[in-house]
Amino acid sequence: MAVFGTVFMPQMTMITFENEKWSDAQVVSSQSINLHPGAHVLHYSSTCFEGLKAFRHSDGSIYTFRMDQNIARFAQSSQLLSLPNVDKQQISDMILNIVGQYANDVPEPPGSMYIRPTHIGIEASIGKAAAPSLSSMLYVLLSPVGDYFAGGAKPLRLLLDEDGMRCAPHMGMVKSGGNYASALPPIMKAQKEVQADQILFCPNGDVQETGAANFLLIDGNEIITKALDSSFLHGVTRNSILTLAKDLGMQVSERSLTVKELLERASKPGTEAALSGTAAVLTPVGTFVHKDTEYTVGSGAAGPTTMKLRQALNDIQWGKAPDTHGWLVKVK
């Protein structure tokens, strides 16, 4: 299977915002877009995106998962970047239409169709460093993906970073390109110097998230994760896992967690840690690296509660368990 996110469906659906209004959706080639070299997005990073998935059930029907949550976050990101306001119903129609067009290409579980709505400022004006783009382009790109775990669910190794931060604190909840670019130098350094898979950003000792996934600590019957604020991305997977944990009778604690408490709890038997996100679902964490010391999380292997919650989420997505929260929308 190809590397995650490198295969695209030949067509995508696109709209543009010009003269104060959105165009009708058009299905166009996903090979290229027409962009002026002075486009606002290329200079001042007026860009945001979403990531959600559509799943194939055993009867051949296709469903999106929590699409309303992703569209709401997309609308919020657009607003916080002073991009034109989006029409949520229009985006929902676009997603259902383009996924419907490629229904036959949605892979069987554990694969899925990854859906990437993208919104960019396209006004050709390099003088607008301190002004919004008045025109924009919004497209929905599709990428069939396989099992993120194809190489086995090897627990991740995370560097705890208390000095830097992933992005500016007021930008954390915006799913915007510049945030990822700004986190790259420390992530590449951590990969090179301590062979970390990811950095767990913990500015001033406050455990936050990694470059593209939320962090959950599991201690027996309790799940602990940072309470929502503007400094980090409000994951739909995070919310789904917490909801399923409550359904299973677990105690969910959304609160601040310090590096000190994390390391004290880490090595106790029964402790588990995991990253949550649409691409990786729920990925076990096996090791923390902190100031040249290594801490094994629990037994160091994928924890049973992590795998149980991951399975519970997949079962709903794959139509093997009842969708009691109304998270699925039928495409076809």
Ligand SMILES: *Cc1c(COP(=O)(O)O)cnc(C)c1O
């Ligand atoms: C997308 C993303 C997540 C996970 O969000 P989901 O909605 O669960 O996919 C977490 N952190 C960052 C920085 C992200 O970009």
